[in-house]
Amino acid sequence: MKRKGFTLIELVMVIVIIGILAAVAIPKFIDLRDEAAMAKCKATGGALRVALANYYANSALAGAAGFPASTASLTDYMQTAFDTPLVGATWDVSYVASTGVLDVDTACSI
Template sequence: MNNQKGFTLIELMIVVAIIGILAAIAIPQYSKYQARAKISAAIAETSALRTGMEDKLNNGTDVAAATDIGAANATTSNCTLTATGTASSGAATIGCTILNAPAPALGKVVTWTRTAANGWSCATNMTSTDLTLVPKSCGGS
């Protein structure tokens, strides 16, 4: 008796097909996960700068750049940072243009806006279809 051991061609083709189906589902989900992580990182980076902005405005100093309020550089691995603030009116904005991200988040802007009457609020320029990537604390769904 000749007993052969191993896999048949059809068994190998089934395994390859299953792996292909799983990859077709997993890759878009991973891309969404990466975009969501970059947006969260942008919110965290800009949120940390609010304290420096508050300090400058409360001391009567206008702000013209993100480096004025504690950012080491105007560009980080996640963002290109901008910041402006006027002490007399109490109005300020801190922005982050997202860098090095998947397509749904690349080039999008996260903005913290301050008014003397209402305090800080967060917003993005994401389209309505991409708002699921943004945390609810910043206008996401």
């Protein structure tokens, strides 16, 4: 009489191999999530800089070149309103209205 199926040892070996693969793969996915959040933060910072340049250009065309008093005025120059880069995070943006210098690099820390 022939029996078809897997032995207990074969099943245990497959479970061990799957466990090892999962232990190796999961940390890589966690790093990818952090890297994606950092990339989103830097991209939003770049969009803010472009919006700042557009604001200055439009005000210069109107005859009163200048920068906005705060970054909240830049939402009219962006396709979508910018949000915080990470869940539960807050923006730490350094903006100087007199010179138009916008530093978002410090905001992009995990």
